[in-house]
Amino acid sequence: MLNRLLRASMTKILGPIAHLFLRLGISPDIVTIVGTVGVCVGALAFFPRGEMWVGVLVITAFVFSDNVDGIMARESGRSSKWGAYLDSTLDRIGDSAIFGGLVLFYAGRGNNQLMAGLALACLILGSVVSYAKARAEGLGYTANVGIAERADRLVAVLVAAFFADVFDSTVLLGVVLGLLAVASFITVLQRMLTVRKQALASGEVGA
Numbered sequence: 264m265l266n267r268l269l270r271a272s273m274t275k276i277l278g279p280i281a282h283l284f285l286r287l288g289i290s291p292d293i294v295t296i297v298g299t300v301g302v303c304v305g306a307l308a309f310f311p312r313g314e315m316w317v318g319v320l321v322i323t324a325f326v327f328s329d330n331v332d333g334i335m336a337r338e339s340g341r342s343s344k345w346g347a348y349l350d351s352t353l354d355r356i357g358d359s360a361i362f363g364g365l366v367l368f369y370a371g372r373g374n375n376q377l378m379a380g381l382a383l384a385c386l387i388l389g390s391v392v393s394y395a396k397a398r399a400e401g402l403g404y405t406a407n408v409g410i411a412e413r414a415d416r417l418v419a420v421l422v423a424a425f426f427a428d429v430f431d432s433t434v435l436l437g438v439v440l441g442l443l444a445v446a447s448f449i450t451v452l453q454r455m456l457t458v459r460k461q462a463l464a465s466g467e468v469g470a
């Protein structure tokens with residue numbers, strides 16, 4: 264949802280950064296790769312040790328690279344299928360690091376199986392959300408729908424993790440993870456339903 268609501272605004276806000284990187288001779292692919300590495304470092308260096316707010320700030324410093332890389336590609340006329348593939352594939356790594364870092368903490372030092380399970384559910388369901396869209400597009404359908412797209416998932420988990428640490432409230436993060444898991448499951452259903460409608464319309468549904 265945030266993607267549709269805020270993409271234009273984010274382009275205006277992050278445009279100058281994209282233009283600076285292009286002037287410095289940095290390529291969109293480098294931004295995609297470095298951004299992913301930064302997100303992974305923020306998630307896996309801090310979250311497993313319970314240092315959530317620090318990890319969130321480091322992740323936030325890098326996660327917007329997912330917006331900047333596309334702006335750079337479009338502004339420089341370098342949008343490519345390879346770039347689209349790299350962008351989407353590395354997004355999965357960043358997402359997995361964020362939720363995986365939470366799983367590692369709650370399955371370890373945090374000693375909270377319920378929280379570890381909720382974070383794992385979000386990791387799994389979030390990856391299925393993205394796969395459902397990618398597989399649809401691979402079959403010639405579209406599935407760009409859902410209430411829990413990547414930006415929605417990341418804003419929810421990062422804001423919750425930040426404030427849960429600041430206010431020492433595991434319940435806050437637990438409630439958000441639970442709601443996010445439900446929203447991600449609904450998004451999978453939304454994407455499957457939209458593909459089934461397209462398949463029915465084109466007579467491509469088996470008996």
Ligand SMILES: CCCCCCCC/C=C\CCCCCCCC(=O)OC[C@H](COP(=O)(O)OP(=O)(O)OC[C@H]1O[C@@H](n2ccc(N)nc2=O)[C@H](O)[C@@H]1O)OC(=O)CCCCCCC/C=C\CCCCCCCC
Pocket residue numbers: 265266267269270273291292293295319323326327329330331332333334336337341342343344345346347348349350413414415417418421422425
């Ligand atoms: C006091 C301090 C409090 C701090 C606590 C809060 C911290 C956390 C807050 C926010 C962090 C979360 C950020 C959300 C993630 C944003 C990244 C994201 O998900 O972006 C998704 C999309 C981008 O998608 P995509 O990659 O598909 O688009 P591209 O534009 O990249 O285009 C892809 C095409 O480009 C070509 N290409 C790409 C790469 C390449 N190498 N080569 C190429 O050729 C190719 O054609 C590709 O197909 O973006 C969006 O969704 C835009 C909206 C993002 C919404 C973020 C909103 C966050 C704003 C504020 C957060 C609220 C915080 C509230 C805090 C409350 C505190 C009181």
Ligand SMILES: O=P([O-])([O-])O[C@@H]1[C@@H](O)[C@H](O)[C@@H](O)[C@H](O)[C@@H]1O
Pocket residue numbers: 329350351354355389392393396397411412413414
């Ligand atoms: O919103 P979502 O479908 O889970 O995930 C999205 C992918 O489908 C898209 O290919 C990618 O470019 C976006 O940045 C985001 O990762």
Ligand SMILES: [Mg+2]
Pocket residue numbers: 328329330331332333350
């Ligand atoms: Mg991107």
Ligand SMILES: [Mg+2]
Pocket residue numbers: 329350351354
């Ligand atoms: Mg992306």
